Amino acid sequence: MRTLLALAVFGLITTILISGQSSAFITDPQQVTSRVRPEVPSFDLEKLYLTRLIDATAWSPDGKQIVFVANISGRNNLWLMPATGRWPVQFTVSNQRQTAPAWSPDGKFIAFMSDYDSDEQWDLFLSNPLSGEVVNLTKTKDISEESPVWSPDGKWLAYIVKPRTSSNYEIDLRDVTTKQVRHLTADTPREKNNIGPIWSKDGNSIVFTQQHANGKDSNIFLVDVAAEKRTLLTPHGGEHNYIATDLSADGKLVLLTSNAGNGFDNVALLETRTKKIDWLTEDKWETTSGRFSPDGKLATWTANIDGNQEIFTCDLGTRRTTALPLPQGVNSFGGSESPFTSRPAM
Numbered sequence: 001m002r003t004l005l006a007l008a009v010f011g012l013i014t015t016i017l018i019s020g021q022s023s024a025f026i027t028d029p030q031q032v033t034s035r036v037r038p039e040v041p042s043f044d045l046e047k048l049y050l051t052r053l054i055d056a057t058a059w060s061p062d063g064k065q066i067v068f069v070a071n072i073s074g075r076n077n078l079w080l081m082p083a084t085g086r087w088p089v090q091f092t093v094s095n096q097r098q099t100a101p102a103w104s105p106d107g108k109f110i111a112f113m114s115d116y117d118s119d120e121q122w123d124l125f126l127s128n129p130l131s132g133e134v135v136n137l138t139k140t141k142d143i144s145e146e147s148p149v150w151s152p153d154g155k156w157l158a159y160i161v162k163p164r165t166s167s168n169y170e171i172d173l174r175d176v177t178t179k180q181v182r183h184l185t186a187d188t189p190r191e192k193n194n195i196g197p198i199w200s201k202d203g204n205s206i207v208f209t210q211q212h213a214n215g216k217d218s219n220i221f222l223v224d225v226a227a228e229k230r231t232l233l234t235p236h237g238g239e240h241n242y243i244a245t246d247l248s249a250d251g252k253l254v255l256l257t258s259n260a261g262n263g264f265d266n267v268a269l270l271e272t273r274t275k276k277i278d279w280l281t282e283d284k285w286e287t288t289s290g291r292f293s294p295d296g297k298l299a300t301w302t303a304n305i306d307g308n309q310e311i312f313t314c315d316l317g318t319r320r321t322t323a324l325p326l327p328q329g330v331n332s333f334g335g336s337e338s339p340f341t342s343r344p345a346m
Helices: 045-050
Strands: 003-007 009-011 054-059 065-070 077-082 098-103 110-114 123-127 134-136 143-150 156-163 170-175 181-183 192-199 205-212 218-224 229-232 242-247 253-258 266-271 277-279 286-292 298-305 308-315 321-323 331-333 340-344
Touching: 054 098, 065 098, 077 098, 098 143, 110 143, 123 143, 143 192, 156 192, 170 192, 192 242, 205 242, 218 242, 242 286, 266 298, 298 331, 308 331
Parallel strands: 266 286
Antiparallel strands: 003 340, 009 331, 054 065, 065 077, 098 110, 110 123, 123 134, 143 156, 156 170, 170 181, 192 205, 205 218, 218 229, 242 253, 253 266, 253 286, 266 277, 286 298, 298 308, 308 321
C-alpha cells in the first residue's frame, strides 16, 4: 500500500514561517516597533480564563489516533481523537494534572505522568486505550518519576527520577510487566541532571544528556543497556552545551543542539563512533534540533527568528533546508517521540 509521510506540528500560540532558510538578517532590537491594529478587539480577563490549552501530543503506532493533553474539562487530562480529525473524546478523568503521554509500540498502552495536587511529585501511570483502565506504576509520593519513553520492544520504560530530598535527576528503567527497576545512572554529582533518554532502535543502548545546574555546560552520553557501560560522546574544554534530541535508526548519528560552534545554539550531527560533529546550521538565531524522519533522510529543527519560531526540515543528502509554510507565530512539533508518522494515503 502506498504511504504518505505526515508531520505533526503543534502551534502553542499561532504558527509561523517566511522563507526556506534560517539565515535571514538579524534585526537591531532598537529598530523594532510594535504594530498598531485598532480593529482587533480588546482581550479582557474573563476571556483569558476561558482559553483552553492543548499540549503534549503522541501518535498511535498505526498513525490512526492522537492522544494529547487538554484542559477542556478544566483539568489537564488525556484526550483521544482520530488523526483525520473530529471532536476529541476524553480518555482519562482526574482532578490531577496529567502530561507526557507515550504510546507503547504495540499500541496496547499509553504511559503518562500525573502529580499529587500540583506538588510536582509525579507518578507514572499506564492506561489501556480499549478498556480505559488506568494503573499507577510507581506509587511514590516522595519520588518524582517523569517523562516516560518506551523501549522498542515495549518491555521497558526509561524515565527521569528525583526523590523529593534530592537536588538532581537520575535515569531509571522499569520493566512494565515485572515492575523491576534498574538504575541507568546513579551517584551523579549534585550540581548535574540527567535528562532526555533516547532508545536506539534495537533497544541495546540509550543516549542521554547530562546538564550542569548553571545551564552553561552539558554533555551527551551513550550507554550500553546490558553492560551498563557509559561513553562520553562530547568531550570538550570550557563551558559548552550539547543536548541530544534524537538518534538515527542505525545508531550512528545523534541529532543535537549545541552552542560550541559559534556561541549560538545551532543544530549538528554527532557521529557516535568518531565523536565528530557536522554542523547543519551556523546561524545567530536560537536554533533547536528536532527529530530524524523514519527513513533517516530528513532532520528537523526550529529557529527563533525575531520572536517567530519557524519550523524547518533538512534533506541530509543534499543539505537543502525547507521552511514549513505556516503563518507567523510560535510553533513546535507534536507527536511525542517523533513528529512523523506513516499512514495510508488518502
